[in-house]
Amino acid sequence: MKRYLLLPVIFLLSVSAYAQHMMGMKMDSKEPRKPFYTKIGNREIYHLYIGDSTVNYTGKARPAMVINGSIPAPALEFTEGDTAEIYVHNEMMMETSIHWHGLILPNRYDGVSYLTTAPIGPGETHFYKFPLVQHGTYWYHSHTMTQQQSGMYGAFVIHSKHEAPQKEYTLLLSDWTDENPDEVERSLHNQTDWYAIRKGSTQNYAEGHFKTKLTNEWKRMVAMDVSDVYYDRFFSNGKAVNHASQFKKGDKVRLRIVNGGSSTYFWLNYAAGKITVVANDGEDVQPVPVDRLIIATAETYDVVVTIPHDGSFEFLATAEDRTQSTSLWLGGGPEVKAKPLQHLKYFEGMQMMNDMMGVDGNMKKMDGMVMTNQVMDMNTVMYPEMNDDATKKDTVAPDKKMADMTGMDMGNTAGMVTLNYGMLKALKPTTLLAGPVKLLHFNLTGNMNRYVWTINNKTVSESDKILIKKGENVRIILYNNTMMRHPMHLHGHYFRVLNGQGDYSPLKNTLDIMPMETDTIEFAATESGDWFFHCHILYHMMSGMGRIFSYENSPPNPELPDPANAIKKVYADDRRFYPMAKVGLESNGSDGNLSFANTRWKLWTMWHLGIKDTKGYESETMIGRYFGQMQWLYGYAGFDYHYKKATGQEKNLFGQVSNKNNRHTAVVGLAYTLPMLFVADARIDGNGKLRFQLGREDIPLTSRLRFTVMGNTDKEYTAGFRYIVTKYFSVSSHYDSDMGLGGGLTLTY
Numbered sequence: 001m002k003r004y005l006l007l008p009v010i011f012l013l014s015v016s017a018y019a020q021h022m023m024g025m026k027m028d029s030k031e032p033r034k035p036f037y038t039k040i041g042n043r044e045i046y047h048l049y050i051g052d053s054t055v056n057y058t059g060k061a062r063p064a065m066v067i068n069g070s071i072p073a074p075a076l077e078f079t080e081g082d083t084a085e086i087y088v089h090n091e092m093m094m095e096t097s098i099h100w101h102g103l104i105l106p107n108r109y110d111g112v113s114y115l116t117t118a119p120i121g122p123g124e125t126h127f128y129k130f131p132l133v134q135h136g137t138y139w140y141h142s143h144t145m146t147q148q149q150s151g152m153y154g155a156f157v158i159h160s161k162h163e164a165p166q167k168e169y170t171l172l173l174s175d176w177t178d179e180n181p182d183e184v185e186r187s188l189h190n191q192t193d194w195y196a197i198r199k200g201s202t203q204n205y206a207e208g209h210f211k212t213k214l215t216n217e218w219k220r221m222v223a224m225d226v227s228d229v230y231y232d233r234f235f236s237n238g239k240a241v242n243h244a245s246q247f248k249k250g251d252k253v254r255l256r257i258v259n260g261g262s263s264t265y266f267w268l269n270y271a272a273g274k275i276t277v278v279a280n281d282g283e284d285v286q287p288v289p290v291d292r293l294i295i296a297t298a299e300t301y302d303v304v305v306t307i308p309h310d311g312s313f314e315f316l317a318t319a320e321d322r323t324q325s326t327s328l329w330l331g332g333g334p335e336v337k338a339k340p341l342q343h344l345k346y347f348e349g350m351q352m353m354n355d356m357m358g359v360d361g362n363m364k365k366m367d368g369m370v371m372t373n374q375v376m377d378m379n380t381v382m383y384p385e386m387n388d389d390a391t392k393k394d395t396v397a398p399d400k401k402m403a404d405m406t407g408m409d410m411g412n413t414a415g416m417v418t419l420n421y422g423m424l425k426a427l428k429p430t431t432l433l434a435g436p437v438k439l440l441h442f443n444l445t446g447n448m449n450r451y452v453w454t455i456n457n458k459t460v461s462e463s464d465k466i467l468i469k470k471g472e473n474v475r476i477i478l479y480n481n482t483m484m485r486h487p488m489h490l491h492g493h494y495f496r497v498l499n500g501q502g503d504y505s506p507l508k509n510t511l512d513i514m515p516m517e518t519d520t521i522e523f524a525a526t527e528s529g530d531w532f533f534h535c536h537i538l539y540h541m542m543s544g545m546g547r548i549f550s551y552e553n554s555p556p557n558p559e560l561p562d563p564a565n566a567i568k569k570v571y572a573d574d575r576r577f578y579p580m581a582k583v584g585l586e587s588n589g590s591d592g593n594l595s596f597a598n599t600r601w602k603l604w605t606m607w608h609l610g611i612k613d614t615k616g617y618e619s620e621t622m623i624g625r626y627f628g629q630m631q632w633l634y635g636y637a638g639f640d641y642h643y644k645k646a647t648g649q650e651k652n653l654f655g656q657v658s659n660k661n662n663r664h665t666a667v668v669g670l671a672y673t674l675p676m677l678f679v680a681d682a683r684i685d686g687n688g689k690l691r692f693q694l695g696r697e698d699i700p701l702t703s704r705l706r707f708t709v710m711g712n713t714d715k716e717y718t719a720g721f722r723y724i725v726t727k728y729f730s731v732s733s734h735y736d737s738d739m740g741l742g743g744g745l746t747l748t749y
């Protein structure tokens with residue numbers, strides 16, 4: 001008998017022996033690594049090895065994806081006019097990809113898996129070869145799922161042939177979370193406010209802005225935030241604090257700044273005076289000195305800063321949500337700090353949003369408000385605390401009406417200059433050659449409540465490819481109808497931003513667009529194949545905020561032998577279903593729900609299992625679809641099972657028999673989210689019985705305390721509190737007409 005106990009031990013030993021054998025084989029079979037960089041004539045050859053690794057940034061070991069063993073990936077440097085030859089070796093167990101961000105290159109090397117380029121399978125090597133037809137600061141990153149967030153990003157610098165020798169430093173900014181990025185993505189779709197709790201941005205009723213919060217909820221807005229994710233660290237070249245002590249007094253240093261964050265914007269300021277902006281997204285611009293600038297996710301800026309005297313001067317990059325910052329110290333000697341940014345004033349910002357948003361969930365178009373084409377700086381409007389800096393003045397006077405509306409002092413006190421796109425001016429005229437114009441209107445849409453991000457209310461998979469013809473000019477009028485900024489990125493092309501600089505409108509590949517703003521961009525259609533245009537906030541892109549431009553009559557792409565299947569893989573990103581659950585384990589029994597939801601559909605099951613004297617149980621399983629841009633309407637059908645220990649024939653408020661004793665019936669219904677985020681739910685079951693219900697979940701009383709209340713015409717009602725302890729655990733108590741009073745734990749997933 002006891003011999004059976006040995007079986008699992010023998011099994012485990014053989015598994016581990018086999019695993020060691022396999023690992024050994026892998027080590028043996030591995031070819032010697034090619035040198036990282038070789039130059040032969042004008043061929044510049046790189047080898048990149050992508051692998052799984054473990055990092056420890058916060059005291060906890062965490063899985064990560066590294067390129068040539070590091071985060072960030074190595075900075076690749078080239079010279080304009082040369083040819084890049086890059087071998088990417090995938091040493092992970094899953095497929096991957098590399099996109100060369102901002103580069104003008106043949107479609108098949110763009111690196112978007114299944115759209116332009118074959119994915120790089122486990123153990124495979126992919127070869128990229130393209131001429132370098134531009135110079136400037138660019139970067140590269142994975143374009144597969146959420147791999148970028150795990151560490152797959154690096155700088156890509158192309159030096160001009162005619163560049164005078166200069167002091168320079170490449171600074172790659174990024175964000176890091178100890179959580180698995182797939183779990184971050186799932187959590188966002190589950191509307192967790194755990195990230196807001198960690199950031200201190202829950203905007204609860206106890207914070208003394210009762211009326212603002214009430215208005216906000218009346219308009220069915222969840223708490224406003226400038227970013228969705230709580231990050232554990234922000235990095236300058238992979239370190240929270242980095243030093244470049246090689247620079248000396250008098251040096252003028254060109255910083256090549258890349259924002260490789262997955263969903264973070266950074267404010268930049270410097271301890272020793274002006275920051276002179278000389279290039280944006282790789283394109284040179286007429287130098288413009290500023291005191292601070294914001295760099296959107298995926299943008300690049302080249303700036304020049306001066307080391308005024310002996311010392312180490314802080315170049316400070318602060319996450320837009322102000323939770324943390326990262327610093328690069330330039331020069332050696334005593335440290336001179338940059339001025340830290342103030343904390344965000346969430347309620348003031350929220351009041352602003354309340355004023356700008358109608359109860360229908362659309363941003364109001366306000367007469368006389370000039371918020372087009374970057375002619376005013378919205379930063380000071382979105383972030384009232386920026387006006388508190390004693391010396392503040394933006395070179396472009398903000399619109400007076402906005403100042404009146406928000407009641408803020410937009411005063412012209414001399415001093416601080418903040419960069420805005422209106423100040424960017426190309427070195428040479430960028431006017432497009434005359435040609436037929438294809439005009440497109442893109443409204444950036446979405447809703448925070450269900451974390452759905454779209455263009456014209458459709459995800460990538462819900463919309464057709466946009467056909468364009470070689471030789472035409474594509475002009476896009478973008479309007480941001482959401483409460484968040486979006487960095488919209490176009491692959492393989494540069495667009496002009498019509499920012500008031502006429503012929504000298506700057507060229508960009510990533511456009512930051514603020515809430516309520518309208519921008520016009522245009523580009524010459526000079527390529528072929530399919531090209532992605534999308535929001536570069538990783539989790540917005542994954543939820544479907546993008547479009548595919550497709551050149552008519554393009555030759556077949558040799559990378560994608562089965563295009564029909566390939567495009568299905570692209571569409572799968574925004575069609576994913578996410579599981580979520582809420583399970584109450586209290587002294588009166590268990591109640592909870594489990595659901596699977598995607599952009600429009602939700603399948604859910606709920607249960608009540610009472611264990612007290614009013615003993616009974618109930619379970620419902622429904623499938624339904626959300627309708628409308630804001631998804632306030634949900635229609636569903638399913639099955640209801642209800643059992644309650646003999647309590648006589650109960651009647652509902654309409655005098656119909658509830659039959660709670662033993663009910664099995666089909667159900668159809670409609671649920672609608674009302675102002676104040678109450679959900680009104682009307683249903684009819686197979687016996688003709690009607691039920692109306694009104695309820696609200698998770699009213700944020702304090703940062704961590706939530707209140708839930710519900711009542712219906714079957715004379716069922718419930719009310720309860722939940723105190724959030726960790727992301728997955730709450731202490732809870734509730735009273736339920738079926739289950740009675742109870743207390744215990746609630747698990748949320």
Ligand SMILES: [Cu+2]
Nearest residue numbers: 486535537540
């Ligand atoms: Cu976005």
